[in-house]
Amino acid sequence: MLLRSIFSRIHKSQFLNNFSSLANVNSLPLDSETAISPSKLKPFSAEENARDKVNVIAYLINSCGLSPNMAISTSKKVHFDIPAKPDAVLNFLAEHGFSKSQIAELVRKRPLILLSDPEKTLLPKIEFFLQWARVAKADVLRTIARDPTFLTRSVENQLIPIYNYLKDIIGAEKVANLLRRGSWSFKRPFAKRLIPNVDFLRAVGVPNSFIAFALYHYPEAISQKHDQFRETVAEVKEMGFDPLKSVFVVALHACSGGSNKALRARCYETYRKWGWSKDDIYMAFKKHPHCMLLSEKKISGVLSFLVTKMGCESRLIARQPHILFYSLEKRIIPRCSVFHLLSLKGLVRKDKSLSTILVPAEKKFLDMFVTKYAEEVPQLYDVYNGKAVVPEV
Template sequence: MYSLILHGRRSVELHKWRNLRVSLQKASSFFNSFSSASALHLSPRVGGKGKNFTVSYLVKSLGLTTNIAESISKKVSFEEKGNSDSVLSLLRKHGFTDSQISTIITEYPKLLLADAEKSLGPKLQFLQSRGASSSELTQIVSSVPEILGKRGHKTISVYYDFVKETLLDKSSKYEKLCHSFPQGNLENKIRNVSVLRELGVPHRSLFSLLLSDRQPVCGKEKFEETLKKVVEMGFDPTTGKFVEALQVIYGMSEKTIEEKVNLYKRLGFDVGDVWASFKKCPVALRVTEKKMSDSIKTFLGLGFSRDEFAMMVKNFPPCIGLSAEMVKRKADFLVKKMNWTLKALVSNPSVLGYSLEKRIVPRCNVIKVLISKGLIGSKVPPMSSVLAYTNQEFLRRYVKKHEDKQLVDQLMAIYLAS
């Protein structure tokens, strides 16, 4: 077994795997009757022409924030409200609350482009005809709205049953899920996702894997082999890192993983550093030799030592994959314009992962005003207290705490305008 697994193997994980093999075998016996599954691919019209209308519509009709509406408009765009109004009206008619509808559209905006009368209506009616209560229907669809994007009653039925079983924390009834014959690789999906559920993988991750047509849950033997490796590496199934590791390892052979480890070692990292980085950020194992080399040159060029760079990667692995241009822009702003030291960045490497325009600049502009007014001293506060806090905490500490309402309004205007 390759060195990375040797470093992370734990006896408890091996015990889990022995039990897991039984679960896999048990699940497999129920799926001989499955054939295939296919997704209904809606075709959103994405373009600049209807973007402003879409944003305005989402804000007014669903009460979404401008930021969320803008994010959705990058995925779907429309110039008339007729079709979208019909979709929202249909959902309300079936008992969905405004809050649930907002969640559904945020998670699966393509639904706004679906045909309410010919597509969505019949699907909702079919689910109700199978005995789904109004509360059950709204809960399940709100949790996994992509179900309504699937084609065919049989396929929708299988997805719905699985989600229902999972949300209600019932033991999976494989016989029940086999009552229909969906198309595609749903046989493998249901079996594999059921096994992940037994391990404790969170619902959101389960449903994302179930509904996706991508690997790794579409296979059989390869899935079992990959899952065994990830369990042996010591990843906690209850965290998102487990699924990330599963996806990364699925596409790599033992030889490839060994080569990646050796690549890190040649660039000055020991096996312990590689393991620590992979545990924090599984996708770090995908970084190419050229990308690593470019990152080292970028950080050394900014004045960091190799040891400092290694420490930053260990504490914040994604920094090795950031673009050279973005790293330079952020470091230049933080060091030259805000007077923080390079050592402060070494201690807070995650700052390099924050958005310069949406997080770093707005907060720093507020801090500069407070310093100019002598309200927080003459020196910039610690980097972590300015940039690492949540938006709410930052505003509480540096904006809303002031008694001068005019000052608070001024600071809020600066924060929002940046």
């Protein structure tokens, strides 16, 4: 019944007219390791094409665990006449510990994996993670399922050279963490990007410790095309950031990539709506460049509470942009509510800076503002835990 329904949907969406292009290997973005020789392809009739299409979809549903809709979509990217090779791949993945859901995720994200040679193409990548990088097997399975592009990389020409290069700079443990996270460092041309970009940072005077920090925390910024990277470095220097200070590489990350550029534009407009001048925004950016990568919801949420509820001056927060990064629900509201109640009782001065309230670790804050005044204001703990409401300003 399901196959009949799928067959009908193929006809309705005119798969018959388009299937010839799907069967043509030249139309598929195949890796060299999984390529099919055009000489092995033969012309099919429309009915044979449709029947083969249904068989592939049925296989993706029954053997790979994809939903019908996902199977139909995925079938546009992979084609096989008999299931021998896909069966071998699925058996290999299962034998190496991938769960059914992980296998489905792999096939959905990288359908051509079904045409791979398990021993020649897949096994070396898994062994690289386990034996070379010494990543725990459970982490290997999660990482590859989440980002199967690792299976398309050359172990000898890409994965091992990048691993060794990064290990010399940031250490083996952090490189293993980058692998677990699916770092950009392992997805970009090694010799054309990573090495020249690191060399350029050294040339402009960035200390090795800050380069290591950037490689670990902001690998996408260091993995830009070299010409673009040089332009970004020049832009950051023109803004007045000192390569000898760690904030330089933070600014480099904030200014990297088209998506970050779009975020900066949205942040700029949001801060302007809250009354910040261009100088205010620039001052905040100089202090904490990542304040230009926050969402409009995050910025407006924090400023709305501090300005509307607590009576703070919006522009003063530009001098303390780190405040914007604290959790509104878990830190800002509980602490400011406690402080506001104490100020209403005349127990603390109202002119204390927000940093005094928000920066201290929790134990220190409790000692300074809650435990100290608990006898005089018994409801302080309830206010701090959100069980009591404090009158607004």
